[in-house]
Amino acid sequence: MATSKSRAATSAATEPDAAVQSALRTLDAEGSGITALAAALQSDLGPAFAGAADLIRDAKGRLIITGLGKSGHIGRKIAATFASTGTPAFFVHAAEAGHGDLGMITPDDVILALSWSGDQPEMKNLITYAKRFRIRLIAMTADSSSTLGKAADVALTLPKAPEACPHNLAPTTSSVMMLALGDALAIALLEGRGFTRKDFSVLHPGGKLGAMLKFVRDLMHTGDAVPLKPLGTRMSDALVEMTSKGFGCVGIVDSSGDLVGIITDGDLRRHMRPDLMAAAVDEVMTKNPKTTSPDTLAIELLDTINSSKPAVTVLIVADGNKPVGIVHVHDVLRAGVA
Template sequence: MAKPKPLMANSSGTDDADTAVQSALRTLDAEGSGIAAIAAALQGPLGSAFTAAVDLIREAKGRVIVTGLGKSGHVARKIAATFASTGTPAFFVHSAEASHGDLGMITADDVIVALSWSGEQPEMKNLITYAKRFRIALIAMTAESESTLSKAADVALTLPKAREACPHNLAPTTSSLMLLALGDALAIALLEGRGFTSVDFSVLHPGGKLGALLKYTRDLMHAGDAVPLRPLGTRMSDALVEMSSKGFGCVGIVDAHGHVVGIVTDGDLRRHMRPDLMTALVDDVMTKNPKTIGRDLLASEALEILNSSKITALIVTDARKPVGILHLHDLLRAGVA
């Protein structure tokens, strides 16, 4: 039986990888140029149109109807979702389906945001006619200022021309990203304009990772007898029993008024390890004026405090009095960390 020939080393795999990376870099450069072009345009005529669009949406009594077809339709779905999740009621209507009954979803109190790079999609004609007939505000997002869509719109957001990342300048790539970026800019401008807070955000995002991050300390903390506490003047032997029985790796120290004035942690035990440690008073071992948090703090903010302070537990206080304790493990179980 003939022996198999040894495999010859070659650099084709490396060359292919280099070619792919160079392609990716060209794509990102092209798409980055599109975003830069929007930023420059906002310093000129696009800026005034953008402001007008924000005002039109903010003053609307109804919802924002975002519509598009093809790749613009996919982008429109995402923009509608971003509007809705940041406090601007919105939903997506497919431009073609609108002519088959979905126009009934749109009311005179709504605002239509129509996406079309060319502004000449025939499927959008009936939607434009409907908007004009019932005097529904229409905002166009297009690259053609002289297009049918642009001329019919109350506000035309005319994007600058940009070359697609596709080497044939055909597949919607840069243009799709530009539409998406401008939609995001609209949503964030509206969010900031109405003072939409993280608390408002939490109401609309109760599930998933975002929902966990937007829970409050009061939702995750341990309260009542679960909180490890001992008064000033307690011997370390008693404090250690409290620390061990509660299982948080620490014990809060309170004064005669019930205010938190210190904390004894595993780290404090290591730093003060000596033969007479168990007979010493917590006053001499504790870390004074420990970090505490309020019960209305967002879990995401509590996590940031734990991480930045390199600690694993925080005592929750109300007017300096302990009402609970929050451990890093609680955040892990809730899906915050």
């Protein structure tokens, strides 16, 4: 007969496996919901999705997202995604709408209402308001014949899928499907507008993401800190410039101030000879060096540095052909980009 101690040990050994198996069942159920959603987009849901995107894109006002319960929580996240990707949007709680928050919504706006059943009574005031002021209404629901589905100008009808909850009650799969469809709609509008990384940077100045979206001009060293020498300079003088500025390189400019070459530590090794210090920089420099511009995003600069063959750790910043700064990979790292 097993002792209480051995039973406890056995239970402790099996509980983690049971938890993992439960997690896998949840992910499988939610993944099935996404699969069903993708299939629906290639069928009846596709035209409605395109129509919803058109309504939002053509709106003179903002996108108002509303919902209750779990759908409301998902709606808040979808609103944040839209706002951060170039579509002005904010969340209005459906219940609070009937207590004064309807004043936040104007006839120029478009409403995206989330409700799995489509028959929540709290939606009634919002639907009535939309009809009264001819505000375009998009429904995201599992029942196109529901009150919300019938009232909508466009109904994004989600395919039926079992919840991950073993009782098929707690909103799990349904919440993931709503979130995924909201993300898909936001990204479709982002791509349709040609929203770029630079546009993104305007809306994300803080945190690690903000650091990734800084411009090279925010990180570069300028003025006397930039190591530069003119054509015809003796290598001995160029080496002093390289050493004093501490970037391991020196840019070479012509009489017009245009950048025409660069000398790096690697160039010194490749041209090492007894009379190297007496030679002119023209003989040693690498012509047409790789540069970056002040308007390059920090994350794009890091991509360039990481993909360069041979490897580089520093780039001269040029405006056209004119050197205006210099940036080291350490400057990028200090800014918190990587």
